[in-house]
Amino acid sequence: MRRNDKRIAGDIQAQIDTIRAIAQQENLSETCLDRIEKAERVVPKMQATIAFVSGYVRRQVSQWDLTPPVSYAMHAALMPSFSLERVAHTRTVSGGEPLRALANRLRPPCLRPVGCAPS
Numbered sequence: 001m002r003r004n005d006k007r008i009a010g011d012i013q014a015q016i017d018t019i020r021a022i023a024q025q026e027n028l029s030e031t032c033l034d035r036i037e038k039a040e041r042v043v044p045k046m047q048a049t050i051a052f053v054s055g056y057v058r059r060q061v062s063q064w065d066l067t068p069p070v071s072y073a074m075h076a077a078l079m080p081s082f083s084l085e086r087v088a089h090t091r092t093v094s095g096g097e098p099l100r101a102l103a104n105r106l107r108p109p110c111l112r113p114v115g116c117a118p119s
Contacts, residue, residue: 004050004051004054005047005048005050005051005054006047008046008047008050009043009044009046009047009050012043012046013040013043016036016039016040016043019036020033020036023036057075057079058075061074061075073108077106077107077108078106078107078108080103080106081102081103081104081106081107082103084099084100084102084103084106085099085100085103087099088100088103
């Protein structure tokens with residue numbers, strides 16, 4: 001699902017709130033609570049980075065004068081698939097495999113490794 005920077009930041013904040021509540025309920029140490037707060041302080045910077053990259057990508061894609069369905073496919077499938085592929089390369093082979101599989105499923109058939117072979 002496509003999400004903007006505000007929605008992603010909200011989702012991350014909700015997870016942090018859940019983690020904090022559990023940590024407090026379980027009486028975890030102040031060190032643990034401090035680490036949760038440290039993670040929380042990064043969320044605005046993450047949101048700003050996502051907004052910047054999204055805007056940059058949107059400007060680049062708009063220069064190609066694509067039809068709305070093709071533009072949507074670029075944003076919703078192609079770019080996320082290539083991003084997942086890049087992250088997969090930073091993992092071990094077995095650790096990156098689920099990411100590569102998801103990336104492959106996101107791509108249209110003609111852009112998958114096996115391509116569009118005639119039937």
